[in-house]
Amino acid sequence: MKKMTKIAAVVASLALGVALLAGCSSAGDTATDGNAADNATNPDAPTLTVGFDAAYPPYGFLGDDGNYVGFDLDLAAEVAERNGWNLQLEPIDWDAKDALLNQGTINCIWNGFTMEGREDGYSFSDPYMLNEQVVVVRADSDIKSLEDLAGKNVMTQVDSAALDVLEDEEGQKALADTFAGGAAQTIGDYNNAFMQLESGAVDAVACDLSIADYQMAAKPDMFVKLDPLSTEHYAVGFAKDGDAAMIDAVNKTLKEMYDDGTIAELCEKWGEYGITIDNWVLVD
The missing domain is CATH 3.40.190.10 (Periplasmic binding protein-like II)
Incomplete structure (x- = not known):
């Protein structure tokens, strides 16, 4: 939602997020805490390390209480929980996303990420949002x-x-x-x-x-x-040689979440921020 270094960009983005969003962020439960490491409780489980722009509401941003929140962060948290993965959220310098992905610092970009025109540079999940x-x-x-x-x-x-x-x-x-x-x-x-x-x-x-x-x-x-x-369309972007099994699991789990009504609940939660189930496209 970046020509600085990663640390400086994150600090600047968070400051801007606080300034703009104070008084207007009222979403319910937060997806994550401000330490960007939610449920890293099983050292033997895979980790879904999500790179996101911390000033990109409503997909990922800093809420009033100092927690990272957003529609895509909620999706990532639910997918990680259902698959027994650890979840780590990494606010990133958007300009550095490709380098971070290719270095393995993050293993996906889940942040209102448009797939059209980028297909040659990434392995994408199925598109999930128009x-x-x-x-x-x-x-x-x-x-x-x-x-x-x-x-x-x-x-x-x-x-x-x-x-x-x-x-x-x-x-x-x-x-x-x-x-x-x-x-x-x-x-x-x-x-x-x-x-x-x-x-x-x-x-x-x-x-x-x-x-x-x-x-x-x-x-x-x-x-x-x-x-x-x-x-x-939005999709989850992985490195070009990304983990095919993880990508398949993301696709399968998002479809299950649509079928059991979880997607509708999250769209309703973020409805006042412009999210609507009418734009969801990943179904069986």
């Missing part, structure tokens, strides 16, 4: 359509799916060429991007649908979204 890339503007803006973005300052997160779409010749590069400066501006996390949008420092933010819905739920009179830039 997503879109959208553009958000202030409600009092004169921008009413994507065409109105010509000459405007549009911001997105560095190394994000939205940026990929805006830089893709077969995507929305022609649109991005019309932005002020001929391209989208980039920033380390979406929390700060929306602060800049609210202040008027930029005219629009391109982001995931769920991020847009989260920000709009927090400030319903402040923001509106335009038509989507693209449609895509």
